[in-house]
Structure formats: structure tokens, C-alpha cells
Amino acid sequence: MTTLTTTRGDITTEHVDVVVNAANNAMRGGGGVDGAIHRAGGPDILRDCITRFPDGLATGDAGWTTAGRLPARWVVHTVGPNHGAGQRDRGLLESCYRRSLEVADELGARSVAFPLISAGVYAWPRRQAVTVAIDTIATTPTKVEEVRLVAYDAGVHQEIASSLTMATSVRILQGVRALHRRGYHGLRVNPGVAPSGLFWRVVLTDAADPGSSVRYTSADEAKFAGGVVDAMTTPHEVAEQILRALPRLRPANDAPAYAAWFAGLLAAVEPEHALPVSSADYFDDTDGWEIGWNSGLRYPAPPLDADSSQ
Incomplete structure (x- = not known):
């Protein structure tokens, strides 16, 4: 039985088996959550990205690396669709959550912390981004026991919490x-x-x-x-x-x-x-x-x- 909760805070400090990174196709670090995870986790994450993903990662797919200095055991990287650049297929955003949980299962993870994928610089409409996160996690078969949706911003956290209640x-x-x-x-x-x-x-x-x-x-x-x-x-x-x-x-x-x-x-x-x-x-x-x-x-x-x- 999987539990789904939300918490406000810094995803790089979450004590979970897996932290999910909202990466880009190049898989060489970036801004937002991606940059924060690489900075906090240290150079081992980038080295693992270069080794495991020499050609980058496709939008909607996911793969794992070491977590470096993070309190997590692994980082699962996933590439969300860039709504602002015209990537507006909801199925790609759903795939990010589904594939991340599949990779977490392959690793034997029991706890996973997600950011709200594509809702930052990729400009996915926030209410729909929240709904996709909740519904996809709820309908994806997984052995993960605890899933957290982590928001740094108080307003985003409140919107996720309200949507969980509305569910x-x-x-x-x-x-x-x-x-x-x-x-x-x-x-x-x-x-x-x-x-x-x-x-x-x-x-x-x-x-x-x-x-x-x-x-x-x-x-x-x-x-x-x-x-x-x-x-x-x-x-x-x-x-x-x-x-x-x-x-x-x-x-x-x-x-x-x-x-x-x-x-x-x-x-x-x-x-x-x-x-x-x-x-x-x-x-x-x-x-x-x-x-x-x-x-x-x-x-x-x-x-x-x-x-x-x-």
C-alpha cells in the first residue's frame, strides 16, 4: 500500500531512498531543482550521468545515478516536457512519474521524493501539473511504500495539499x-x-x-x-x-x-x-x-x- 503526502522544504535534504530530479535532455545539470541536486550531491552525480547517459535522456524517460552527498541512496533523473516550448502532450508528463516509479522499483526503493515536474521553467500549467502528479502516482503499480511531493514554495505546497484533499x-x-x-x-x-x-x-x-x-x-x-x-x-x-x-x-x-x-x-x-x-x-x-x-x-x-x- 503506497501513501502519498506533500511536504514543504528542500528536496535535497529529504531522507528517502530516492530523490527524483527534474533533469533536461542533456543530463549534464541545469537550473532549478536540477542545479540544486547537482550542487548538493557533488560531482559524483555528474560523473555518473556522463557514464550512464552519454547520449542524454529522452523526454518522459527516467534513469538513476548515485546520490553523491545527498541523504538519499539514489537519484532518479527524469526529463519533463517543456510546455513553454510546445511540448504539451500530457502523456509525456505522466510518463515521468510512471517511469520514475518503475526505476525506483528496479532499485528496490521504499521511499521516493518527487518535485513537481515541469511546473517551473518548463511552464506547465501548475494546476494540471499537480493533478497529473497525483493521478499518475495513484494509478501506477509500485512497491514503493511512501511517495512525497516536495515543494520549496509555500504557495505550491498549499496547492498540492488542497489537491490531495480534493482528490x-x-x-x-x-x-x-x-x-x-x-x-x-x-x-x-x-x-x-x-x-x-x-x-x-x-x-x-x-x-x-x-x-x-x-x-x-x-x-x-x-x-x-x-x-x-x-x-x-x-x-x-x-x-x-x-x-x-x-x-x-x-x-x-x-x-x-x-x-x-x-x-x-x-x-x-x-x-x-x-x-x-x-x-x-x-x-x-x-x-x-x-x-x-x-x-x-x-x-x-x-x-x-x-x-x-x-
């Missing part, structure tokens, strides 16, 4: 989608914002038994349906918690139009964890649900007749 809400919605895929089309979702505007909340209802529902508010943080859901909880695990909370829910497979609509909604939510809102004080849903409170981005309301395709 509970996203995982609940992903659990609903998982059940729809299993034929539980009667599971309906009504998300909103508390009158204070501070908390997102959602009601999950069995359409065949409207009196049966399970509720969540982000004020409860990771507590949901008598259990815990966090960034590392899988949609399948969330689905099982929902089924325990709604024991009468059945896989009738009778509203594919609603299931398809909800899958589209999640596709709009997931890239930046922008939560949907269907109701709030002074909110008019005539133009559809909002994706991200006060974003102005709307998604069509659910089908009036969820069974219309039958």
Missing part, C-alpha cells in the same frame, strides 16, 4: 463511473456547493429507491460512507463502499444515456479536478452544470429521461 471528491465520482460500467445505471449524482461557498458536497441516490442515499461533503475530508477515501483509493474500492452504503442498488443496466452522460462529465472534471456543481445559492442551472465553481465552464444537464435510449 477524495474526484475518487467518489470515479467510483460512481465504475459502478455505471458494471450496470448500476440507477446510481444518480447531485453535486453542489455549501451556502458558505467553502465546501463541495454531493448526494448519491438510488433512482429506484429515492429515499436511499449517501452524502459527502469536503468538510469531512477523507471520510466517506463509513470509511476513508483519499488520493490513493482506487475507483473499484470506492465503488464497493458505495454498494455497502446503498445495499438495495441493483445492476439493472437500464439507463445507458445517463451513464454515457456521466462519463462525459467525468472527462471534463478529471484533467484538473474541477468539480461539477448542479446546485448552489444563486446558481442557475439553465445552461447546465458548472465544471469548477465560478469557472463559467458549463456541461449539459443530465438527460431529462434517463431511460430514453431504451
